[in-house]
Amino acid sequence: MQPLPTKQTTRLYQALAEKLTRLIASGEYKPGDRLPAERELAALYNVSRPTVREAVIALEIEGLVEVRIGSGVYVISQTPSREGVERDIGAFELTEARILIEGEAAALAAANITDDELAELERLLAEMEAANLSGAGAGEMVDKRFHEFLAGCTRNSAMQSAVEHLWMVRNRSPQCIRTFEKSRTKGHKPVIDEHRAIIEALRSRDPVAARTAMREHLGRVLEYLLASTEIEAIEEARAKAAAQRDRYKVSERL
Structure with missing residues (x-):
């Protein structure tokens, strides 16, 4: 994946928000879909995790996504519910x-x-x-x-x-x-x-x-x-706990 454009007039989080908005509008991510994890988006678009969080907040303000702490970011609409929201300094x-x-x-x-x-x-x-x-x-x-x-x-x-x-x-x-x-x-x-x-x-x-x-x-x-603005901390903890439980179950069967 190519890095996001870095024009002086476009902040990185704005460029990422615009990219995700286009993907949602095109149906790449449909209502009900979970967006890739924060760390995945950061690696995919070569940006920092705070930049991903700023982009998610922009989409949240516009009514495109919903943040579910411990679960992730989910698409709730393919069209903004708030038109003309200025993506200002984060x-x-x-x-x-x-x-x-x-x-x-x-x-x-x-x-x-x-x-x-x-x-x-x-x-x-x-x-x-x-x-x-x-x-x-x-x-x-x-x-x-x-x-x-x-x-x-x-x-x-x-x-x-x-x-x-x-x-x-x-x-x-x-x-x-x-x-x-x-x-x-x-x-x-x-x-x-x-x-x-x-x-x-x-x-x-x-x-x-x-x-x-x-x-x-x-x-x-x-x-x-x-x-x-941490989204995934609880999710990661749950994943680790689930892996630990699975390991104990295997041990019990040995």
């Missing part, structure tokens, strides 16, 4: 950019932040902790304000604008919205201790420590997203 790609950009924003803020601004970050952290307890994703709203306020502490309007744009995409992209919904369903919320570590690094006016704390925090966000 959550994995976005979070990777946040690690790079917000890491540098934290480093720059460490050299410029005031005591009053540190106090405001502390206030936002307390609000975030209370919002987490209230549920319904309220903590994420405060999380946005925390990160955007921190970006303003850089005294660099371009850096602040970049961070605000990333958050705008996160909250508008159908891809991001669906992926973060999956993460929220798994119980993932803004982690207070990780944000506190960022504040303490800023308080020490240590750019290296601030960059590290921010990157570690967003690296864990990426880990949560990967975990919450």
Whole structure:
């Protein structure tokens, strides 16, 4: 199988989603059929497994497939139920950019932040902790304000604008919205201790420590997203358990 096209205007997950959409429309995969496993699709089209997950989320949003955790991805329609859904930046790609950009924003803020601004970050952290307890994703709203306020502490309007744009995409992209919904369903919320570590690094006016704390925090966000979009983990565990049972049955017959 030839690798997917990699035009600058086409993201890899979009190219894979378009390919799978055509295969579904042509009847290669019919309603009720299970798509090849994630690892098979990744090998077949020479893409990463996160790229496969992004493509599956795009098809899920458009009503073409249904994800059954522990079983796989099944075709439910040959035509999209939602027309004109924009296949925008995905959550994995976005979070990777946040690690790079917000890491540098934290480093720059460490050299410029005031005591009053540190106090405001502390206030936002307390609000975030209370919002987490209230549920319904309220903590994420405060999380946005925390990160955007921190970006303003850089005294660099371009850096602040970049961070605000990333958050705008996160909250508008159908891809991001669906992926973060999956993460929220798994119980993932803004982690207070990780944000506190960022504040303490800023308080020490240590750019290296601030960059590290921010990157570690967003690296864990990426880990949560990967975990919450895992489709095959239970399926693989069941397969191993079934193989183990079969081996024991053979042993009993000997």
